[in-house]
Every structure is written in C-alpha cells, then in structure tokens.
Amino acid sequence: MKKMMMIAAGALLAVSLMACNSGPTCESIADHVMTVAKGEMQKMLEQLPEEQRKQMEEQMAKEFTKDKIVEECKKENPSKEAMECVMAAKTMEEMGKCDMKGKEDKAAEETKSEG
Structure with missing residues (x-):
C-alpha cells in the first residue's frame, strides 16, 4: 500500500513539474x-472627453475579450519562443515585435518567397 502511495505521489509530482x-x-x-x-488604453482613455471615453470603453468590452485572444492564439499556433516573447513584453509595442505566426504559416511564407 505504501509503495502504491509513493508511486501515485511521484506521478502527481511529475505531472505538476511538467505543467x-x-x-x-x-x-x-x-x-x-x-x-x-x-x-x-486606460492612459489614452483618460485624455478623451467623457462621452468618447464611454463609447471606447463599451466598444473595447465587446471586441477585446479573453476568449477572442485565446481563439486567435490557438489559430496562429505560435512557437514556444514567440509565446515567451509575448509574456516577457511590458508594452503592446514590444508584443508587436514577437513573431506569433505558427509553423504552418512560416512554411507557407517561405514557399511563396522561394517561388
């Protein structure tokens, strides 16, 4: 019984470390x-007149959602390096420099540039 518990604990630890x-x-x-x-965006919105600010906030709430970003990320299938680049970025400008194209997209681009 102790051996089974040790194996289960070891497996759980291994899965946790892999995650x-x-x-x-x-x-x-x-x-x-x-x-x-x-x-x-908050910094930019503070500079707008109140009515414009409210409109922008409403539009952002509708269009800029976590689900949409996750969906786009999965569609792009970025490399681990690209994802690490985004996570290290402190500004949107820095994020824009990260190559989020997936392997399939890069292969297609290389084929186009060769032909």
Whole structure:
C-alpha cells in the first residue's frame, strides 16, 4: 500500500513539474495581453472627453475579450519562443515585435518567397 502511495505521489509530482515547465499557454498569453493593453488604453482613455471615453470603453468590452485572444492564439499556433516573447513584453509595442505566426504559416511564407 505504501509503495502504491509513493508511486501515485511521484506521478502527481511529475505531472505538476511538467505543467510548470510547459511554458505559456494561450490562456496565459490572453491574460497578459489584456493586462498590458488595458493599462495602456486606460492612459489614452483618460485624455478623451467623457462621452468618447464611454463609447471606447463599451466598444473595447465587446471586441477585446479573453476568449477572442485565446481563439486567435490557438489559430496562429505560435512557437514556444514567440509565446515567451509575448509574456516577457511590458508594452503592446514590444508584443508587436514577437513573431506569433505558427509553423504552418512560416512554411507557407517561405514557399511563396522561394517561388
């Protein structure tokens, strides 16, 4: 019985460690993008007249959602390096420099440029 408990505990530890080392996920990317973007947008919104600010906030709430960012991330299928680049970025400008195209997209681009 003790041996089975030790094996189960070891397996649980291994799974936990693998999860920690797996790198960023589209969900963590979305959380980070939302946090950075909202911070930057808040500064810009403060400079707008109240009516314009309210309109922008409403539009952002509809169009800029975590689900949409996760969906786009999964569609792009970015490399681990690209995802780490986004997670390290402190501004939207820095995020824009990260190559979020997936392997399939890169292969297609290389084929186009060769032909």
